[in-house]
Amino acid sequence: GAVVSQHPSWVICKSGTSVKIECRSLDFQATTMFWYRQFPKQSLMLMATSNEGSKATYEQGVEKDKFLINHASLTLSTLTVTSAHPEDSSFYICSAGDRGRHQPQHFGDGTRLSIL
Amino acid sequence: AQSVTQLGSHVSVSEGALVLLRCNYSSSVPPYLFWYVQYPNQGLQLLLKYTSAATLVKGINGFEAEFKKSETSFHLTKPSAHMSDAAEYFCAVSEGGSQGNLIFGKGTKLSVKP
Numbered sequence: 001g002a003v004v005s006q007h008p009s010w011v012i013c014k015s016g017t018s019v020k021i022e023c024r025s026l027d028f029q030a031t032t033m034f035w036y037r038q039f040p041k042q043s044l045m046l047m048a049t050s051n052e053g054s055k056a057t058y059e060q061g062v063e064k065d066k067f068l069i070n071h072a073s074l075t076l077s078t079l080t081v082t083s084a085h086p087e088d089s090s091f092y093i094c095s096a097g098d099r100g101r102h103q104p105q106h107f108g109d110g111t112r113l114s115i116l
Numbered sequence: 117a118q119s120v121t122q123l124g125s126h127v128s129v130s131e132g133a134l135v136l137l138r139c140n141y142s143s144s145v146p147p148y149l150f151w152y153v154q155y156p157n158q159g160l161q162l163l164l165k166y167t168s169a170a171t172l173v174k175g176i177n178g179f180e181a182e183f184k185k186s187e188t189s190f191h192l193t194k195p196s197a198h199m200s201d202a203a204e205y206f207c208a209v210s211e212g213g214s215q216g217n218l219i220f221g222k223g224t225k226l227s228v229k230p
Contacts, residue, residue, distance in 0.1 A: 006159070034217070043206060043220045044160075093159050095218075104150060105218065107159035 004096045006108025021079045021111045023094030029074035030096035038091040050077050084115045118143045118209050122221035130229045135194040137224045139207030148210040149190045153203045202228045
């Protein structure tokens with residue numbers, strides 16, 4: 001079945017650094033990728049939707065300058081948390097849609113981000 | 117606007133007992149509905165989906181769900197719980213088809229007692 005690979009799975013870094021998270025669709029072309037944030041013991045909140053070759057669409061309240069999303073190819077989207085602070089610590093999950101097969105989104109395994 | 121309500125943030129059952137996780141939705145158009153399972157520190161795995169075909173949907177791991185339009189419900193069931201079913205379960209709705217934005221419920225944590 002379709003696989004979405006998310007990397008890294010866990011990252012710890014100092015406050016003020018920038019962190020890049022990659023989301024790859026391994027066996028299909030993902031025209032659309034979604035980025036979610038999940039706080040402990042809570043549900044997933046959609047941050048943004050990215051379409052290959054165009055700017056991401058951010059949900060209300062999500063700082064686009066803080067969370068930079070790039071979807072340069074049909075198999076790769078990246079989320080960069082710029083100048084990260086402790087309040088950015090969270091679990092980030094990406095998903096990818098395979099429109100060609102009209103299948104539901106496939107989710108990556110998530111990235112645990114901890115900012116010290 | 118679409119929304120999902122999962123009744124019960126925590127459900128505990130004994131191994132071998134019936135599992136029932138409740139989900140009610142609100143949607144202005146015929147919805148696509150999904151159940152996902154999440155194990156600790158992992159992403160989401162699709163259990164099953166409703167896409168306007170059969171109202172009783174069978175998924176993986178012995179789970180099934182029934183779409184009831186009159187009750188705006190999409191409850192998840194499994195006849196006999198297994199220890200490996202212990203996880204967080206999320207119900208989600210999409211108005212944009214199977215590829216549309218997903219709106220998730222708050223999740224239900226399922227515990228299975230030996």
